[in-house]
Amino acid sequence: DVKVTQSSRYLVKRTGEKVFLECVQDMDHENMFWYRQDPGLGLRLIYFSYDVKMKEKGDIPEGYSVSREKKERFSLILESASTNQTSMYLCASSSPAQVRRYEQYFGPGTRLTVT
Amino acid sequence: ILNVEQSPQSLHVQEGDSTNFTCSFPSSNFYALHWYRWETAKSPEALFVMTLNGDEKKKGRISATLNTKEGYSYLYIKGSQPEDSATYLCAFPSSNTGKLIFGQGTTLQVKP
Numbered sequence: 001d002v003k004v005t006q007s008s009r010y011l012v013k014r015t016g017e018k019v020f021l022e023c024v025q026d027m028d029h030e031n032m033f034w035y036r037q038d039p040g041l042g043l044r045l046i047y048f049s050y051d052v053k054m055k056e057k058g059d060i061p062e063g064y065s066v067s068r069e070k071k072e073r074f075s076l077i078l079e080s081a082s083t084n085q086t087s088m089y090l091c092a093s094s095s096p097a098q099v100r101r102y103e104q105y106f107g108p109g110t111r112l113t114v115t
Numbered sequence: 116i117l118n119v120e121q122s123p124q125s126l127h128v129q130e131g132d133s134t135n136f137t138c139s140f141p142s143s144n145f146y147a148l149h150w151y152r153w154e155t156a157k158s159p160e161a162l163f164v165m166t167l168n169g170d171e172k173k174k175g176r177i178s179a180t181l182n183t184k185e186g187y188s189y190l191y192i193k194g195s196q197p198e199d200s201a202t203y204l205c206a207f208p209s210s211n212t213g214k215l216i217f218g219q220g221t222t223l224q225v226k227p
Contacts, residue, residue: 031213042219102213106158
């Protein structure tokens, strides 16, 4: 079974803190993604990576950065957390080699609250 | 700008009712169309990945059809059950990079 894990289910941070959200997948997938989900706005892509050390901005990259030093791990960094970054964060992975091409496998999500 | 539209936004049905939702996507440069189910307190999981015009997929009481020429897909649930309550997302690969454009989803509530 494909497994995508995220470091925390719930996180509470203060405004201005640097926040790291970690995601690990065990299926040797090339692609990894970070999304945020807010009521009424659906899933919005923050950043994605299609290879180690490669990254591309998604639709809402402002205020975030990412790191992919190893194939299995993709980190989302909030350099200085703000209250408008309170959200559910979802990580996903996929591979072009899959039979069901580009099917994404999601982690359980991290509910981040910035106070 | 590629856009994926889903309707309706939400749906409330009684147990046993059959229901369907629509996903509209750009008909040019088609790679595939994905349907995901997202239950409360769980992660989204893929239901179907459809690639061919006229494709019809089935999983239990849930089925989906695909029309790539006109850019739409329908998801049908026959005899809805409370456990079908979830948000159903469709998604469209925007290019050959694996990046998916998600619709905003249809949230289904099935009352016992």
